[in-house]
Amino acid sequence: MGLEQNHSPVPVGIVSIWPGMIDTNLQEEARNQDKTAFPSAEMFSWVKEKGMLTTPEETAKQIIDYLFKEDFEHGAVVDLYDYSKL
Incomplete structure (x- = not known):
């Protein structure tokens, strides 16, 4: 184009x-999922803990x-x- x-x-x-990765409601929802049903929840929690998310603003x-x-x-x-x- x-x-x-x-x-x-x-x-x-x-x-x-x-x-990059943005700290949205969807990110929070992914972090709070049952880790046995949604194993990627650990990865979403890890990037939040490491400060790898930016705010929408x-x-x-x-x-x-x-x-x-x-x-x-x-x-x-x-x-x-x-x-x-x-």
Whole structure:
């Protein structure tokens, strides 16, 4: 889609953003499942304990900041996750 827009007289800015893991109600629900019925609950709990989740507000700010950058890279695939949390 990004390549297609390069030839448009009025191009639309296209970007794919990976925001990382976000601490949502769904994350909380997954953490609170019975671990025998849903073994992945342990993984969801672990990432929360390790501080690997961002808040929805932090994520929204990162996305907005990226979209309004002066050097917005059309057609980019962007990973906003802070891997220093690992």
